[in-house]
Amino acid sequence: MADIFLIRSILVAVVAAVTAYLRPFGLSTELSALLGVGVAGAIILFELRLSRASLKRLIGAAIGSILGILGAYLISLIIRGTGFNPRTGAFLSVATLLVMFYVGLVVGAEKGDLLNLAALGGLFGGERTRRSAKLLDTSAIIDARVADVVEAGFLEGSLLIPQFVLRELQLIADSSDSSKRNRGRRGLDVVQRLQKLPRADLIIIDDDIPQLREVDQKIIEIAKRYECKIVTNDFNLNKLAQVQRLEVLNVNDLANALKPAVLPGESMRVFILKEGKEFNQGVAYLDDGTMVVVDHARKHISKTVNVVVTSVLQTAAGKMIFGRCDERAAEGKDGEAEAMPSRGPRPASSSAAN
Secondary structure (H helix, E strand, C coil), X not given: XXXXXXXXXXXXXXXXXXXXXXXXXXXXXXXXXXXXXXXXXXXXXXXXXXXXXXXXXHHHHHHHHHHHHHHHHHHHHHHHCCCCCHHXXXXXXXXXXXXXXXXXHHXXXXXXXXXXXXXXXXHHHHXXXXXXXXXXXXXXXXXXXXXXXXXXXXXXXXXXXXXHHHHHHHHHHCCCCHHXXXXXXXXXXXHHHHHHCCCCEEXXXXXXXXXXXXXXXXXXXXXXXXXXXXXXXXXXXHHXXXXXXXXXXXXXXXXXXXXXCCCCCCEEEEECCEECCCCCEEEEECCCCCXXXXXXXXXXXXXXXXXXXXXXXXXXXXXXXXXXXXXXXXXXXXXXXXXXXXXXXXXXXXXXXX
């Protein structure tokens, strides 16, 4: 960043000095220097805009501007033969050149996204890799499920981890809090696991934005720079990225989407683990972690019961299932248990008859 700032400062000074020396349009030295500063500022703004554009848009803009200039040249030849006076003809030629150049630049940049650079291979093959990359944040790494998703082959493209994310993991791993320390160490273990997976193309990038202190803001700016998707479990980062029209892959959303569908009226067998918040409620959990709230199940705590689903609630944190104990199934099993001793021969009655 310091080198870029120095180069831009030199650019402003050189352009201002050259403009002040040449004094275009008959301006004074001071006004010419100010004009040079303005021109240098416009160049820097244009450079910043180009640095954020994809290679497809740059190629499209270049092709469009060239075609616009060629079209303007042909139109100027027609204007010269129409008999306009020299000043009017020069004005129309310049105006046509500016309009055609601008239209070609804008339209070419917009249509550049339709180019398939990967088909050309070679130098342009890396653009597809960049666009298909995924940027991992701290929460997704600590969660560890992302490694399972990558190992299963459901996450393609390069996986990018910035150095500042690794530093944050190291700080968490060195924390005095044992819980944070374990989470940080697990995150570092996940990074090592991703490096060893044959399907994972893990890349540690050195990109950083020192002027931003928040890691979430840095993640967003890096995602804009690489035009890639963000993999996170952080709710706030998820919302912030969506506001700025960035694509986000949330492992929690994937887990919720893969949970089996449950409809009211269906039956399931669950283990009542603890008491619920409301009176006479019991709480159970499915294998995927889905909470099941069961009415009239307080007396069945630490028992496995049959439950009839009454409703399903989808929340931001996940899915909750509400149900009630299936008393008919319980009675049927109790009756079956009571009838068991009466089945089969009764040797005691036989001996009495004899």
